[in-house]
Amino acid sequence: MFRKTLAPLFITIMLVVVSFSVQAVTTKTVTLDVQNMTCKFCPITIRKALKKVPGVTEASASLETKTATVTFDPAKTNVEALIKATTNAGYPSTLKK
Numbered sequence: 109m110f111r112k113t114l115a116p117l118f119i120t121i122m123l124v125v126v127s128f129s130v131q132a133v134t135t136k137t138v139t140l141d142v143q144n145m146t147c148k149f150c151p152i153t154i155r156k157a158l159k160k161v162p163g164v165t166e167a168s169a170s171l172e173t174k175t176a177t178v179t180f181d182p183a184k185t186n187v188e189a190l191i192k193a194t195t196n197a198g199y200p201s202t203l204k205k
């Protein structure tokens with residue numbers, strides 16, 4: 109009785125664990141050097157522009173380092189699309205080497 113009710117729960121947990129590890133393998137994180145960042149609101153604008161790009165799961169920008177860090181699904185988007193997004197928002201960027 110107890111085992112029967114726990115089995116679906118166990119399977120669900122396993123599926124969640126598997127899907128998380130698959131996501132970890134398929135996402136990519138890059139850092140962009142971003143121009144034109146002048147005040148504390150610039151990183152917010154950049155972050156919003158990057159998060160709008162389909163496939164982007166995480167985005168942050170720093171005024172101090174003038175960079176943006178973006179995590180995305182390489183199957184859905186690419187670095188060129190990220191650069192285009194920040195450029196369209198008024199902040200041209202390049203991939204940090």
Ligand SMILES: [Cu+2]
Nearest residue numbers: 146147149150
């Ligand atoms: Cu600003």
